Amino acid sequence: MSSNHGTVASALRSLEGAQEVARALRSSGFNPDKNEQKRLLAELAGSVSETKMELALLQTIIEEKDAELLRMNEAFVYRGNLRRRGDGYYKTLDGRPYGQPYCSYCWEKDSELFHLHNRILSRDVRVCPHCKNEYQAVRTPFLEADKVASI
Ligand SMILES: [Zn+2]
Structure with missing residues (x-):
């Protein structure tokens, strides 16, 4: 796993696509033509699925850290x-x-x-x-x- 993934920063970065869609909608006067609508929808879907993946990675990392904390605590008690x-x-x-x-x-x-x-x-x-x-x-x-x- 790359260190560029599974962080809060990477999750936020993956949301930039969604912000881009909002900007494009605004600049089109909230009335994009059909092709632009398709393009924006695809971009939005991509951004959402990328964010889901980043959050899932983040969840895994948090669970690993929880397990490590439990282990450290156990070691501390046993020491x-x-x-x-x-x-x-x-x-x-x-x-x-x-x-x-x-x-x-x-x-x-x-x-x-x-x-x-x-x-x-x-x-x-x-x-x-x-x-x-x-x-x-x-x-x-x-x-x-x-x-x-x-x-
Ligand atoms: Zn051993």
Whole structure:
């Protein structure tokens, strides 16, 4: 998508055609001949459909930004509750890490949380489904909450 589209400025620009039609109507004394009427109608329709497209693009961009805000907020909330242990990040209960580890690379780089998965046919290697980094399973264990609490 070009950066010239999907902005308020581009939506306004696409309305210039409609303003042009209004000017032409006025300058013809509101009585254009049949060919001019056809031309103006086509111009008006073009301007309207261009504006629709620009607004649809703008809507998409706003929705993307909303999703990004939600994600950032989630990351912000988690930031205080995550703790690194071994090579992974864990949610914490009373300050103690528990549960399945998250990919430390994705968290530190993009504040995104992805649970590590066991690699198929391997008990020793865990893999991040997003960045595909591999971790030693012994450095990224599953931590049971009740055991953590009793330590
Ligand atoms: Zn990752």
